[in-house]
Amino acid sequence: MVMWRLKSCPRCRGDMFIGKDDRWFQQCIQCSYRVELKLLEDFEKQPKRTAVHATTKG
Numbered sequence: 001m002v003m004w005r006l007k008s009c010p011r012c013r014g015d016m017f018i019g020k021d022d023r024w025f026q027q028c029i030q031c032s033y034r035v036e037l038k039l040l041e042d043f044e045k046q047p048k049r050t051a052v053h054a055t056t057k058g
């Protein structure tokens with residue numbers, strides 16, 4: 001199952017999907033901006049404090 005977050009990319013406002021390898025993350029399909037999710041629960045609840053760690057280069 002793939003979950004989508006439409007127009008939620010902070011970079012390009014593109015569509016992001018939720019995935020999991022070692023941990024949960026959401027990634028933009030358009031610019032590949034990736035955000036790791038501490039807890040999927042945090043994502044589902046959509047907390048007011050959006051404290052996410054973004055791993056970007058450049």
Ligand SMILES: [Zn+2]
Binds near residue numbers: 010015028031033
């Ligand atoms: Zn993007």
